[in-house]
Amino acid sequence: MTAIFEQETSITAKNVAEDLSKKLAGAGLRVTAPRLALAQLLFGKGNRHVSAEALYEEARGAGLTVSQATVYNTLNQFEAVGLLRQVQVDQARSYFDTNIDTHHHFYVEAEARLIDIAANAVDVSKLPNSPDGYDIERVEVIIRLDKSDA
Amino acid sequence: MTAIFEQETSITAKNVAEDLSKKLAGAGLRVTAPRLALAQLLFGKGNRHVSAEALYEEARGAGLTVSQATVYNTLNQFEAVGLLRQVQVDQARSYFDTNIDTHHHFYVEAEARLIDIAANAVDVSKLPNSPDGYDIERVEVIIRLDKSDA
DNA sequence: ATTTGTGCAAATCGTTTGCATCTGA
DNA sequence: TCAGATGCAAACGATTTGCACAAAT
Numbered sequence: 001m002t003a004i005f006e007q008e009t010s011i012t013a014k015n016v017a018e019d020l021s022k023k024l025a026g027a028g029l030r031v032t033a034p035r036l037a038l039a040q041l042l043f044g045k046g047n048r049h050v051s052a053e054a055l056y057e058e059a060r061g062a063g064l065t066v067s068q069a070t071v072y073n074t075l076n077q078f079e080a081v082g083l084l085r086q087v088q089v090d091q092a093r094s095y096f097d098t099n100i101d102t103h104h105h106f107y108v109e110a111e112a113r114l115i116d117i118a119a120n121a122v123d124v125s126k127l128p129n130s131p132d133g134y135d136i137e138r139v140e141v142i143i144r145l146d147k148s149d150a
Numbered sequence: 151m152t153a154i155f156e157q158e159t160s161i162t163a164k165n166v167a168e169d170l171s172k173k174l175a176g177a178g179l180r181v182t183a184p185r186l187a188l189a190q191l192l193f194g195k196g197n198r199h200v201s202a203e204a205l206y207e208e209a210r211g212a213g214l215t216v217s218q219a220t221v222y223n224t225l226n227q228f229e230a231v232g233l234l235r236q237v238q239v240d241q242a243r244s245y246f247d248t249n250i251d252t253h254h255h256f257y258v259e260a261e262a263r264l265i266d267i268a269a270n271a272v273d274v275s276k277l278p279n280s281p282d283g284y285d286i287e288r289v290e291v292i293i294r295l296d297k298s299d300a
Numbered sequence: 301a302t303t304t305g306t307g308c309a310a311a312t313c314g315t316t317t318g319c320a321t322c323t324g325a
Numbered sequence: 326t327c328a329g330a331t332g333c334a335a336a337c338g339a340t341t342t343g344c345a346c347a348a349a350t
Contacts, residue, residue, distance in 0.1 A: 030324060032330060053314075067332045072315060091236075091244045091339090093314065108284065115281065123276030124291065128267050134258065134295040141274065141291055145284040180349060182305060203339075217307045222340060224305095241314090243339065 027081040034066045038074050047099040049114040104141040177231035184216045188224050197249040199264040254291040
């Protein structure tokens with residue numbers, strides 16, 4: 001929606017691009033045009049939950065010429081270096097979450113929509129011990145939602 | 151359920167089949183040979199977490215001649231009528247859980263293995279309000295595990 | 301007799317990969 | 326220069342579907 005090119009006001013496009021370049025470089029990734037452009041879409045405004053397909057459409061809609069393969073590769077690489085996290089709520093498609101802090105999710109299956117829940121809004125006060133030989137990597141709370149009957 | 155003396159010895163195959171027939175019929179499903187056979191594999195012994203592919207292999211290994219399509223259809227139907235629940239922890243494949251009571255899961259990604267956690271072993275003492283117009287359908291807690299470093 | 305289920309193979313969908321060609325450090 | 330990235334199309338793997346036949350009510 002908001003153009004990537006119309007940043008003449010406060011935050012310049014150059015500033016944003018520089019920040020994102022640092023982000024990529026800091027993660028050990030080469031700063032390439034497709035990565036930078038996708039990073040702009042992903043991290044340009046607030047936290048997002050994006051599927052590969054959706055990001056691809058968005059990129060094309062914004063006039064970028066990236067291939068699906070690059071979108072997939074980029075998302076996977078961003079996840080590998082910790083810039084994104086994958087959320088598994090739907091076997092049909094993967095979601096990537098730009099919020100990498102500890103938090104949880106609402107999921108509205110009917111709308112394929114994810115909503116963040118702040119970590120402190122959920123209190124898991126009792127947890128089982130993990131089986132011998134295993135450590136807890138992460139505790140995910142997913143609250144599945146249904147439209148209330150009108 | 152069944153008379154006491156019938157259980158004293160061993161549970162006969164016929165008894166099991168009868169129970170499962172009731173289960174299917176009670177759920178509004180026609181009792182067909184493939185369904186009964188798959189139900190036996192699924193519900194015959196304890197709670198299980200099965201992928202469609204795994205169940206198909208198991209069925210064939212047991213000498214059954216069912217098609218993959220039937221395995222998929224059957225699993226989906228069983229889920230639709232509430233005999234099974236799907237667990238989404240891996241985007242690669244779906245798991246079906248024969249335990250339909252409220253409970254949670256450990257997931258060992260490296261081994262593609264699910265482990266049940268009794269509902270009372272987890273205490274979610276604080277939950278956020280669901281967004282307007284939506285009701286909570288289910289709260290899922292998934293604890294992802296890693297092998298501890300030796 | 302009519303509805304529903306089954307098997308087979310082909311189709312679908314999201315995702316990955318091989319390879320020739322570019323590009324950033 | 327040259328390892329690493331990109332695009333394209335083909336390959337893939339899990340799941341679904343169309344259709345002719347078989348079984349259940």
